[in-house]
Amino acid sequence: MxxxxxxxxRRRERLRGEELKRNPTGNMNDAFHRAETGNLADLVGSLGWKGIGILLLVIIIGFIVASLF
Structure with a gap:
């Protein structure tokens, strides 16, 4: 291609791979911080619009159920 x-x-993934090759210790630091905070961009990028809709629906339903009890 x-x-x-x-x-x-694909461009983001290619650039990320190049950065990992150039700076492996920075990757380790990023991994530690990502585990603490999560990475919303990767989650949204992997789900697509249907997955995001289902995730939002589950969060809203969970909030409603939690507020009832």
Whole structure:
């Protein structure tokens, strides 16, 4: 696949891979901080619009059930 027809998601992954090769200790630091805070961008990127809708629905229903008790 040529770089001009590269999707934004593939471009992000390619750039992330290049950064990991250049700076492996920074990757270890990022992994420690990601475990503490989570990474919403990766979650949203992997789910798609249907998955995000289901996730939001589950959160709203959970909030309603929790407020009843």
């Amino acid at each position: 040529s770089k001009s027809k590269e999707t934004p998601e």
